[in-house]
Amino acid sequence: MSVSERVAVVLGGAGTVGSGIVKSLLEKGFQVAVISRDGSRLEKLKHFLPASLQGRLHTLVGDVGSEEGAEAAREAVLKTLGKVTDVVSCLGFSWWQEGPPHTQSREELQRVLDTLLLSTFTSWKAFFPLVRDDPSGSYTLITGGAGERLLLPGTGFLTLGAAGALAFCRVLREEYPEIPCKLNEVKINMGVTTPEHLGPGYVNHLEVGEAVASLVEKRRVSHAVLTASSPADLKTLTVEGKL
Numbered sequence: 518m519s520v521s522e523r524v525a526v527v528l529g530g531a532g533t534v535g536s537g538i539v540k541s542l543l544e545k546g547f548q549v550a551v552i553s554r555d556g557s558r559l560e561k562l563k564h565f566l567p568a569s570l571q572g573r574l575h576t577l578v579g580d581v582g583s584e585e586g587a588e589a590a591r592e593a594v595l596k597t598l599g600k601v602t603d604v605v606s607c608l609g610f611s612w613w614q615e616g617p618p619h620t621q622s623r624e625e626l627q628r629v630l631d632t633l634l635l636s637t638f639t640s641w642k643a644f645f646p647l648v649r650d651d652p653s654g655s656y657t658l659i660t661g662g663a664g665e666r667l668l669l670p671g672t673g674f675l676t677l678g679a680a681g682a683l684a685f686c687r688v689l690r691e692e693y694p695e696i697p698c699k700l701n702e703v704k705i706n707m708g709v710t711t712p713e714h715l716g717p718g719y720v721n722h723l724e725v726g727e728a729v730a731s732l733v734e735k736r737r738v739s740h741a742v743l744t745a746s747s748p749a750d751l752k753t754l755t756v757e758g759k760l
């Protein structure tokens with residue numbers, strides 16, 4: 518199947534990490550669908566992209582954080598584009614430093630788990646059946662090092678949510694060991710941001726986008742955890758499609 522026939526859904530594609538992935542997939546020739554709860558974020562995404570790429574971008578306001586919302590988004594994507602060949606899931610939020618656990622409420626923990634874990638599950642449940650039995654399909658989940666350690670004091674709830682996402686990825690690999698589609702996790706052990714906000718410990722979202730888009734395009738590995746801990750790792754992933 519040529520790249521121009523491939524249709525990628527980028528869950529969280531209007532966000533910092535997702536927008537880099539969307540741009541790179543469009544540059545490679547994919548059709549790309551992005552769902553966001555906020556229409557203004559979708560407008561911002563369009564303005565970020567060169568006009569030459571915008572024709573293959575398909576945006577949709579929706580909430581994939583519930584089973585009903587995710588199913589409605591899936592049906593809307595299928596109605597517009599007819600099929601989905603690849604899914605990249607990078608739902609969540611960029612940062613959390615609301616304080617140590619004894620200062621937090623149950624509602625706040627619920628919000629963190631909703632955004633990082635439960636939406637990753639509900640969207641996976643709706644979109645995975647579209648690609649799982651397709652040998653030329655893929656499902657890629659983006660995770661981060663926050664799931665394994667506090668990035669700073671006061672980020673414990675980020676760690677809880679991100680750890681849930683790491684565990685969910687492991688469960689998928691072990692529960693579905695022999696599916697035809699490529700099922701991978703890209704774990705980014707660095708902060709990711711836009712070029713104007715780069716600082717120590719951060720990497721450009723465009724470099725992350727190139728690495729993830731290359732993994733999706735080349736389809737060289739499955740059931741892998743591709744851990745990127747440096748810009749050099751991202752470069753290798755971009756060139757080789759694996760680490």
Ligand SMILES: NC(=O)c1ccc[n+]([C@@H]2O[C@H](COP(=O)([O-])OP(=O)(O)OC[C@H]3O[C@@H](n4cnc5c(N)ncnc54)[C@H](OP(=O)(O)O)[C@@H]3O)[C@@H](O)[C@H]2O)c1
Pocket residue numbers: 528529530531532533534535552553554555558579580581582583607608609610611612632633636659660661662682705706707708709710
């Ligand atoms: N940023 C980093 O430094 C970094 C580093 C390593 C790993 N990561 C991974 O990348 C993920 C995303 O980070 P980011 O910096 O790109 O965050 P972000 O800029 O806040 O983007 C997250 C995106 O997820 C979307 N989203 C969340 N819940 C949704 C829902 N229920 N329905 C539809 N869309 C939903 C948001 O869309 P709307 O709010 O517009 O609906 C937003 O576009 C993190 O959770 C983490 O797993 C990030």
